[in-house]
Amino acid sequence: MVRISSVRKCFGAVEVLKGISLDVPVGGVVCVVGPSGSGKSTLLRCVNRLETIDSGRIWVDGDLIGYAERDGRLHHLSPAALSRQKQDIGMVFQRFHLFPHRTALENVMEGPVVVRGVPKDKARTRAMELLERVGLADRAGHYPAQLSGGQQQRVAIARSLAMDPKLMLFDEPTSALDPELVQEVLAVMRDLAASGMTMMVVTHEMGFAREVGDDLIFIDGGVVVERGNPREVLAAPRHERFRAFLGQVL
Amino acid sequence: MTKTPGAPGTSAAAQEPDLPIDAIRPPRPGRWIAALVAGFVLVWLAYTIIVNENLHWDVIVAYLGDGRVLGGLWVTIQLTVLSMAIGLALGVLAAVMQLSGSAVLRGASALYTWFFRGTPLLVQLIFWFNIGLVFPTFGIGVPFDGPKLFQWQANELITPFTAALLGLGINEGAYMAEIVRAGIRSVDPGQREAAESLGMSHRQVLRRVVLPQAMRVIVPPTGNQFISMLKTTSMVSVIAGAELLTVSQRIYLGNFEVIAMLIVASIWYMVLTTIASVGQHFLEKRFERGHHALPARIRRNLRPFGRGNA
Numbered sequence A: 001m002v003r004i005s006s007v008r009k010c011f012g013a014v015e016v017l018k019g020i021s022l023d024v025p026v027g028g029v030v031c032v033v034g035p036s037g038s039g040k041s042t043l044l045r046c047v048n049r050l051e052t053i054d055s056g057r058i059w060v061d062g063d064l065i066g067y068a069e070r071d072g073r074l075h076h077l078s079p080a081a082l083s084r085q086k087q088d089i090g091m092v093f094q095r096f097h098l099f100p101h102r103t104a105l106e107n108v109m110e111g112p113v114v115v116r117g118v119p120k121d122k123a124r125t126r127a128m129e130l131l132e133r134v135g136l137a138d139r140a141g142h143y144p145a146q147l148s149g150g151q152q153q154r155v156a157i158a159r160s161l162a163m164d165p166k167l168m169l170f171d172e173p174t175s176a177l178d179p180e181l182v183q184e185v186l187a188v189m190r191d192l193a194a195s196g197m198t199m200m201v202v203t204h205e206m207g208f209a210r211e212v213g214d215d216l217i218f219i220d221g222g223v224v225v226e227r228g229n230p231r232e233v234l235a236a237p238r239h240e241r242f243r244a245f246l247g248q249v250l
Numbered sequence B: 001m002t003k004t005p006g007a008p009g010t011s012a013a014a015q016e017p018d019l020p021i022d023a024i025r026p027p028r029p030g031r032w033i034a035a036l037v038a039g040f041v042l043v044w045l046a047y048t049i050i051v052n053e054n055l056h057w058d059v060i061v062a063y064l065g066d067g068r069v070l071g072g073l074w075v076t077i078q079l080t081v082l083s084m085a086i087g088l089a090l091g092v093l094a095a096v097m098q099l100s101g102s103a104v105l106r107g108a109s110a111l112y113t114w115f116f117r118g119t120p121l122l123v124q125l126i127f128w129f130n131i132g133l134v135f136p137t138f139g140i141g142v143p144f145d146g147p148k149l150f151q152w153q154a155n156e157l158i159t160p161f162t163a164a165l166l167g168l169g170i171n172e173g174a175y176m177a178e179i180v181r182a183g184i185r186s187v188d189p190g191q192r193e194a195a196e197s198l199g200m201s202h203r204q205v206l207r208r209v210v211l212p213q214a215m216r217v218i219v220p221p222t223g224n225q226f227i228s229m230l231k232t233t234s235m236v237s238v239i240a241g242a243e244l245l246t247v248s249q250r251i252y253l254g255n256f257e258v259i260a261m262l263i264v265a266s267i268w269y270m271v272l273t274t275i276a277s278v279g280q281h282f283l284e285k286r287f288e289r290g291h292h293a294l295p296a297r298i299r300r301n302l303r304p305f306g307r308g309n310a
């Protein structure tokens, strides 16, 4: 579903991603871990084209992200084509970024109604189903300011799902939450993984990685240091840097 | 049974007595004296104004409803509403240009605000009124000296009213650009990213997500500008616009009731600004949507000496 090939990304003179390659099969769950500032968010943002890359290629469901290849050359995609690519990729942020002027229900309806032109009553029915799925049907009329962090994040997940994405990106979805709220969000994500969604998850929740992840990638200093089956690499880390990192987070 | 303080609902709590707070406030002699002095000054001012024979209250009352005065009032309202509309449209355009990726658009917008905020409004009004001296004709057609489809004489196009609209509206746009820009910049960049991730186009992001949130920041200073504009229209008197102040001046040149006519105009200005303030209040409420938690908190901050905090 996702193929990332030798991706490099600089901010000014600083190279943040130094040639990253990885594959996520259809229905696969890849957990990305690493110290703060190692480039995890940047990697996800490149997949969703919130950042442009300096070299390398990213394909999602066979489509090259950001460019079209014609006559042996790359051409920038038009803004409309870029928006179309983003419709298929859901993104969940650390700080939720719900629309504060819209209720939970309206947040979930926004994408289908505005982007796809789905009729309002149809979008509303579907949004209610999604809110039910994340356990928040009773909060449909609440504004984000009236919801707890965990509830906001679950609404944000429902909002992304409303676009029927092929791929879901999670950038530390539980890092801004109080400890007792983390599990309710992880439960929704676990459920989503079980339903066959392809997911890339940046997280510090090693328990989640061990239980749900098909693959675990440890990034440090912009390169992949360790990768493998999460149950195996977490039990027996091969690299010293990964072992040191695990000593800090566990 | 053990007593657990702070655990209501237990049988222990039922046995505890009610403890009403009926405390006596400390005396505030400073506040009482200040209130007394302020009250006295107000009464004294009102008295000197009401009994003053030089103010000709009968004339003021008679002219409040005068046809010419009401005509001027109507022109003032039209000038204010239309030039604010022009200003708002130009302001949004200039602000969006200012935040665009193109250096040419950013430069054009910066030049616009720089020029129109840098020159006095009075000069701009007189300039627009006399624009025929610089550009005698206006046309639509091939630019530079090509053939024209339509052509107008500047003297026919530029009346005191259109010159006033151009001057006030374009000048206002330069100020509104800064207000709108500040509003757009106040919106968390994460909002734009979340909207883009749903696949919204730039226009959809702006219209559905950024501008509605920016409005919370834009509306209060815009209300301020509107109220200010109600009175700024009086500058049009230099190009003989027929608004409230000009009309009042024309009347006192005939009847010599200078002070009375100025008070007539001022009363109407105050009526307009009061109505505008009420409108602003309701508009602000509308864009508070989803921010219920905020007003109470802000109100408390605005009232450091108020009862609620004492």
Ligand SMILES: Nc1ncnc2c1ncn2[C@@H]1O[C@H](COP(=O)(O)OP(=O)(O)O)[C@@H](O)[C@H]1O
Pocket (backbone or CB within 6 Å): A011, A016, A034, A035, A036, A037, A038, A039, A040, A041, A042, A043
């Ligand atoms: N927009 C940006 N401009 C400049 N530097 C950035 C930007 N975004 C991230 N960085 C830098 O890139 C590095 C990686 O950031 P990030 O991907 O957010 O790390 P992580 O998510 O792993 O904590 C950091 O050193 C950060 O300071």
Ligand SMILES: [Mg+2]
Pocket (backbone or CB within 6 Å): A040, A041, A042, A171, A172
């Ligand atoms: Mg990050």
